[in-house]
Amino acid sequence: MHPVVKLIAQRLALGMLLLLAASALIFVGTQILPGDVAQSILGQSATPQSLANLRAEMGLNEPALSRYFSWLFNAVQGDLGVALSNGQDIASSMGKRLSNTLFLAICAAIVAVPLAIILGLIAVRYQGRWPDRVISTVTLATVSVPEFLLGYIAMFFLSVQFRIFPSLATVYDGMTLLERLNAIALPVIVLVLVVLGHMMRMTRAAILNVMQSAYVETAELKGLRKFTIIARHALPNAIAPVVNVVMLNLAYLVVGVVVVEVVFVYPGMGQYLVDHVSKRDVPVVQACGLVFAAVYIGLNLVADIVSILSNPRLRHPK
Amino acid sequence: MTKDKVMKDDLAKLIDQIDAARLNRRGFMAGAAAVAGMAGMPRMAFAQTGTPKKGGHLKLGLGGGESSNSLDPALTLSQAPYNVMAHIGEPLVRVHPDNSLDMRVAEELSASPDAKVWTFKIRQGIKFHNGATLTADDVLKTMQRHSDEKATSGALGIMKGIASMRAEGDIFEITLTDANADLPYLMADRHLLIQPGGGMENPADGIMSGPYKIVVNEPGVRHTFERFADYWDDSIGHFDTTEILIINDVTARTSALQSGQVDMANLIDPKIAEFLARAPGVTLAQTQGRGQNVFVMHVDTAPFDNVDLRLALKYAIDRQEMLDKVLRGFGSIGNDIPINAAYPLFDETIPQREFDLEKAAEHYKKSGHDGSPIILRVADTAFPGAVDAAALFQQSALKAGIPLELKREPNDGYWSEVWNKQPFCASYWGGRPTQDQMYATAYISSAEWNDTKMKNDRLDALLMEARAELDQDKRKAQYREMADLVRDEGGLILPMFNDFLDAYSEKVAGWVNNPNGDMMNDQAALKCWMA
Numbered sequence: 001m002h003p004v005v006k007l008i009a010q011r012l013a014l015g016m017l018l019l020l021a022a023s024a025l026i027f028v029g030t031q032i033l034p035g036d037v038a039q040s041i042l043g044q045s046a047t048p049q050s051l052a053n054l055r056a057e058m059g060l061n062e063p064a065l066s067r068y069f070s071w072l073f074n075a076v077q078g079d080l081g082v083a084l085s086n087g088q089d090i091a092s093s094m095g096k097r098l099s100n101t102l103f104l105a106i107c108a109a110i111v112a113v114p115l116a117i118i119l120g121l122i123a124v125r126y127q128g129r130w131p132d133r134v135i136s137t138v139t140l141a142t143v144s145v146p147e148f149l150l151g152y153i154a155m156f157f158l159s160v161q162f163r164i165f166p167s168l169a170t171v172y173d174g175m176t177l178l179e180r181l182n183a184i185a186l187p188v189i190v191l192v193l194v195v196l197g198h199m200m201r202m203t204r205a206a207i208l209n210v211m212q213s214a215y216v217e218t219a220e221l222k223g224l225r226k227f228t229i230i231a232r233h234a235l236p237n238a239i240a241p242v243v244n245v246v247m248l249n250l251a252y253l254v255v256g257v258v259v260v261e262v263v264f265v266y267p268g269m270g271q272y273l274v275d276h277v278s279k280r281d282v283p284v285v286q287a288c289g290l291v292f293a294a295v296y297i298g299l300n301l302v303a304d305i306v307s308i309l310s311n312p313r314l315r316h317p318k
Numbered sequence: 319m320t321k322d323k324v325m326k327d328d329l330a331k332l333i334d335q336i337d338a339a340r341l342n343r344r345g346f347m348a349g350a351a352a353v354a355g356m357a358g359m360p361r362m363a364f365a366q367t368g369t370p371k372k373g374g375h376l377k378l379g380l381g382g383g384e385s386s387n388s389l390d391p392a393l394t395l396s397q398a399p400y401n402v403m404a405h406i407g408e409p410l411v412r413v414h415p416d417n418s419l420d421m422r423v424a425e426e427l428s429a430s431p432d433a434k435v436w437t438f439k440i441r442q443g444i445k446f447h448n449g450a451t452l453t454a455d456d457v458l459k460t461m462q463r464h465s466d467e468k469a470t471s472g473a474l475g476i477m478k479g480i481a482s483m484r485a486e487g488d489i490f491e492i493t494l495t496d497a498n499a500d501l502p503y504l505m506a507d508r509h510l511l512i513q514p515g516g517g518m519e520n521p522a523d524g525i526m527s528g529p530y531k532i533v534v535n536e537p538g539v540r541h542t543f544e545r546f547a548d549y550w551d552d553s554i555g556h557f558d559t560t561e562i563l564i565i566n567d568v569t570a571r572t573s574a575l576q577s578g579q580v581d582m583a584n585l586i587d588p589k590i591a592e593f594l595a596r597a598p599g600v601t602l603a604q605t606q607g608r609g610q611n612v613f614v615m616h617v618d619t620a621p622f623d624n625v626d627l628r629l630a631l632k633y634a635i636d637r638q639e640m641l642d643k644v645l646r647g648f649g650s651i652g653n654d655i656p657i658n659a660a661y662p663l664f665d666e667t668i669p670q671r672e673f674d675l676e677k678a679a680e681h682y683k684k685s686g687h688d689g690s691p692i693i694l695r696v697a698d699t700a701f702p703g704a705v706d707a708a709a710l711f712q713q714s715a716l717k718a719g720i721p722l723e724l725k726r727e728p729n730d731g732y733w734s735e736v737w738n739k740q741p742f743c744a745s746y747w748g749g750r751p752t753q754d755q756m757y758a759t760a761y762i763s764s765a766e767w768n769d770t771k772m773k774n775d776r777l778d779a780l781l782m783e784a785r786a787e788l789d790q791d792k793r794k795a796q797y798r799e800m801a802d803l804v805r806d807e808g809g810l811i812l813p814m815f816n817d818f819l820d821a822y823s824e825k826v827a828g829w830v831n832n833p834n835g836d837m838m839n840d841q842a843a844l845k846c847w848m849a
Contacts, residue, residue: 155570
């Protein structure tokens with residue numbers, strides 16, 4: 001078997017094990033939290049009798065272990081069940097949220113990744129001079145400001161003052177692509193600002209590292225333009241660390257943007273998960289947790305494979 | 319000075335007088351009617367000019383909604399679902415802003431002289447959204463579902479005093495175990511919306527008899543509605559379509575209103591209310607209601623079982639400072655009773671408890687407390703600004719020599735693990751339509767949510783007497799005695815009542831505050847119209 005195929009198979013199997021472990025951890029976590037779904041639903045208006053009735057109706061009186069295994073049994077068959085709190089089918093309501101989250105993440109990535117790499121290349125080209133300083137300072141500043149504050153600032157200027165973009169990013173069925181893009185303009189801007197600094201600086205550092213090599217010196221002696229050297233000779237050899245940081249940031253764009261979702265009222269996975277954690281709605285929390293874990297594991301797998309393929313020494317092991 | 323301006327000033331003065339408790343409720347209504355009359359307008363429409371017109375699309379930006387919300391009226395618990403339910407459902411009766419009954423599904427009601435048997439005549443010709451006709455049997459089944467032994471309804475607590483129910487023809491009849499002169503107000507509960515077949519088969523299908531039909535139901539994101547063509551009452555439900563957007567972040571909610579993306583918003587933060595009121599095209603609606611921010615002590619647990627210690631704490635709280643700093647003045651000071659002038663039969667002559675450090679120190683000394691720290695548990699979820707309020711309380715108590723100590727609790731699980739379990743914590747109450755219901759909910763010995771653990775035979779007896787009393791003067795005196803008992807012996811420290819703060823844009827008209835709840839007691843989308 002080709003070593004790359006073998007590696008992917010190994011990684012996939014390991015990923016499955018990790019998913020299983022994650023689901024067990026999530027279940028334990030929801031059991032440790034105080035209160036249960038019946039109490040959260042009835043809240044201040046709960047009476048002992050209505051609590052008992054609701055618990056019986058939701059099957060909460062069964063022991064925790066048997067609840068976990070019956071969930072697991074159904075989940076591996078592809079049945080994620082229904083939400084305890086409102087009886088909606090989890091797979092379909094989560095599917096909608098997941099596609100929203102991916103849409104936002106992809107749009108942000110389409111802007112942020114090329115921008116970060118180009119800015120990184122420019123920073124290297126003008127290393128130590130003013131373009132480098134400006135790029136570094138601005139991206140560091142945007143990465144350091146809390147994302148909700150960036151959101152409020154963007155909202156104040158672009159939405160309330162000048163009314164360029166809507167402050168609400170609610171998207172729903174029946175919107176055209178253009179309407180959707182207009183709706184998510186503000187969250188995309190904020191997310192780009194949040195992830196740009198990390199990727200840009202990593203690109204810059206990785207390329208600078210390569211720039212010390214002998215073949216770069218050779219290229220310089222050949223009389224190539226500085227930018228050609230960076231783009232053609234240095235970048236391909238710096239691709240592995242760059243892909244790694246890009247994947248980490250993509251994973252963040254999928255699983256870590258709940259604050260931005262709340263500020264812009266975007267119907268993504270983060271808000272969906274938080275709502276159901278506060279209601280102790282275990283099946284939904286489990287399903288979301290699985291998806292998030294799968295995204296993380298999958299993107300890391302991609303990063304590993306890309307770094308192997310980009311490196312001839314790893315691609316053709318002796 | 320224009321006529322409008324005169325009217326506004328007069329109204330403001332009336333409201334000031336209420337704040338200063340110089341004017342009783344009847345006086346306010348007469349005054350308001352006079353102001354409205356001067357401008358030549360119908361009495362109820364004094365907040366806005368013009369007559370309702372049909373059409374348009376209303377967008378509400380509401381906090382208090384989650385993706386876990388259900389369309390089952392038995393399970394509604396927060397603002398967004400309340401508004402959704404008011405769109406699509408209808409109870410037997412509702413409560414008007416002046417506390418009179420608004421007859422909805424019930425056309426008429428009558429009681430036996432002993433107030434034990436209540437008869438509701440069901441309005442004929444009401445249609446459900448699925449085309450079926452609403453009958454007394456649907457009403458009966460709905461009430462059965464909410465009062466059933468196996469019920470999971472939030473209304474189960476208030477359905478307890480019912481001995482039997484029956485439906486015959488267009489009559490629905492309730493027989494109570496004990497007399498209750500306020501029963502119609504219980505039927506105005508938000509959960510008790512009439513469903514076809516009582517909603518026994520499919521409680522969350524959203525099919526009810528309200529003025530709007532639900533079109534899109536995406537809990538925690540948005541709900542859209544369209545006018546129900548067969549609705550029986552032409553005087554409400556003016557918009558062609560409406561839309562509820564769930565916006566839980568208060569800054570996002572107010573910016574959406576300011577940038578014109580929504581026409582109304584609820585739960586405005588007192589900290590920014592003043593600025594929002596100055597924004598162009600936006601009106602702030604401040605409703606004096608019954609909502610209250612409280613600190614509750616368990617009177618059966620040491621050291622709070624000592625009446626002098628309780629009094630010491632009650633005197634050691636600076637209510638005015640708390641109102642000014644925590645609520646920015648958007649409220650009124652409390653008097654350690656859960657009742658204020660927004661309730662019918664409130665006695666205005668109950669003396670106000672003043673901030674008095676000397677008396678506090680005196681009572682503290684008399685209590686013989688050993689000086690060990692008194693723990694007050696608090697979390698942000700108790701009420702907006704609860705942590706700040708507790709810190710103010712701690713500072714003023716320390717000045718009287720009372721060793722009050724704060725313990726910060728997590729928001730998550732606060733209502734199940736701290737409130738009603740720990741002996742001293744911060745909390746809130748939303749208020750009830752009548753005094754009877756407020757005392758019955760939390761202050762009599764048998765109350766499920768007796769969060770001060772007060773057990774007073776005299777109070778219990780007075781409540782039952784007042785319930786069956788049809789002479790309003792006697793009833794008022796009975797409620798006065800109950801108020802004195804709770805104020806002087808109870809475990810309730812009530813520093814302030816909070817106003818409801820909503821805001822709406824100039825695109826909508828017809829706003830009338832309703833002291834029973836925010837967003838015109840959930841009915842903004844029913845009673846307003848496009849300006």
